[in-house]
Amino acid sequence: MTCDPSRSGLGIVDRGAIAIDAGVVSWVGPNDQRPHADREIDARGRLVTPGLVDCHTHAIFAGDRANEFGMRAEGRTYLEIAKAGGGINATLGPTRAASDDELIALMNARLDLALAGGTTTIEIKSGYDLTVDGELRLLRCIQRASAMRNQRLVPTLLAHLIPPERRDSRDAFVAEIHEQLIPKVAAERLATSVDVYCDEGAFTLAETTAILRAAKAAGLAVRGHVGQFKDLGAAPLLAELGALSADHVEQIDDAGIAHLAKAGTVAVMLPGACVQLRLPVPPVGKLRAAGVPMAVASDMNPGSSNCETLGVQMWLATTHFAMTVEETWLGVTRHAARALGLSGVGTLVKGAPGDVVVWNCDEPAHVPYRYGTNLVGAVFIAGVEQSR
Ligand SMILES: [Zn+2]
Incomplete structure (x- = not known):
């Protein structure tokens, strides 16, 4: 989920991938076209959204x-x-x-x-x-x-x-x-x-x-x-x-x-x-x-x-x-x-901060649908995984 205003709805990229360089999103697109990276994390098909x-x-x-x-x-x-x-x-x-x-x-x-x-x-x-x-x-x-x-x-x-x-x-x-x-x-x-x-x-x-x-x-x-x-x-x-x-x-x-x-x-x-x-x-x-x-x-x-x-x-x-x-x-x-007057934040588009959540579910509705259960799998801020 990119929340990219230039895409429709929630800007979903099916089987997508995202690249983060120096804390900033440098690429978003289909996984089979992803650029080379020094380190890769496999989200195993789960929902990935902006922080x-x-x-x-x-x-x-x-x-x-x-x-x-x-x-x-x-x-x-x-x-x-x-x-x-x-x-x-x-x-x-x-x-x-x-x-x-x-x-x-x-x-x-x-x-x-x-x-x-x-x-x-x-x-x-x-x-x-x-x-x-x-x-x-x-x-x-x-x-x-x-x-x-x-x-x-x-x-x-x-x-x-x-x-x-x-x-x-x-x-x-x-x-x-x-x-x-x-x-x-x-x-x-x-x-x-x-x-x-x-x-x-x-x-x-x-x-x-x-x-x-x-x-x-x-x-x-x-x-x-x-x-x-x-x-x-x-x-x-x-x-x-x-x-x-x-x-x-x-x-x-x-x-x-x-x-x-x-x-x-x-x-x-x-x-x-x-x-x-x-x-x-x-x-x-x-x-x-x-x-x-x-x-x-x-x-x-x-x-x-x-x-x-x-x-x-x-x-x-x-x-x-x-x-x-x-x-x-x-x-x-x-x-x-x-x-909050912040541009780029809250989206996963090129140039946005590399703030990302990986959820333990595969579709957006599950987060409100399964209320009371914390489905957060991992949180990244500026590309760095946070301990929680
Ligand atoms: Zn208040």
Whole structure:
């Protein structure tokens, strides 16, 4: 499976072979035409795909919220739990209290699990400190982890929530984000994009506008958590700013979908969080009809989706969201890379990174079809097999 945009569908090459030279794909084609290589690996007819791309995670945090999982199972809603002091705010304390080394160790353990599931490129958002210095610290920790790991880590600054201690000075807090935090993040190159949680209980559309305009002015790409609970009308703003992605979109109207389609903004589906919070399914059929590219991501976070494995999300995308197998695969490869502004990643074409997964099955549908079983046989990053 090449996911080559110049081939149809998933770009399947039957009985194919791939050559990697100096970490980069140098040739793809039929096995009987493969070029000479110093070292050859026989995949024995199994499915070979690009390394998976998880384009939406909150993988840097301390503590867990298993208590909230239990409360939801008993019928309490996410917003009820959040108003009672749970939710994102419950992760701020443990994250702020953890040392850099502790945060990196916790994150590395999650990234190892993601790698075991075939994820070779992974986005990580800040957002569990919510002070200027604390958010910079989280992004610096991601930068440190990135230097230690082979996986490609893509850092995002996330304006996640107004923290409880700033509820009476919310305008000043928003101003700190766009006047202080964003310029520092851009100057230190600590993130490639800025994301805002624009929803009921988080940032208003006016606040989102101020933050994302500042991000754009600082030369950073923009993204949005939008319409998870309520559509605050952010789609025209995201389209105007050429946003890479609009994530969640359980709630989005037809006009909003048309804006995303026109701008080429990727709609990121987060089925694990959607199922766990018992939210309505996003309008996949309408997004498809409008030609909006769709990605599928884990939303790995301690509250609504404590999951590192994209295979499980692929199962939920195909079953609960009624995405096709092809859409789901493109959603964790090429389209996910597009949501991160990465070209070449998520494909196996000449010049792309040599990030490859060999699966213990022979056809694409088996990965979501056999959910819960890790079918990953081997993972290569830049042509080098990873120990898992
Ligand atoms: Zn999220």
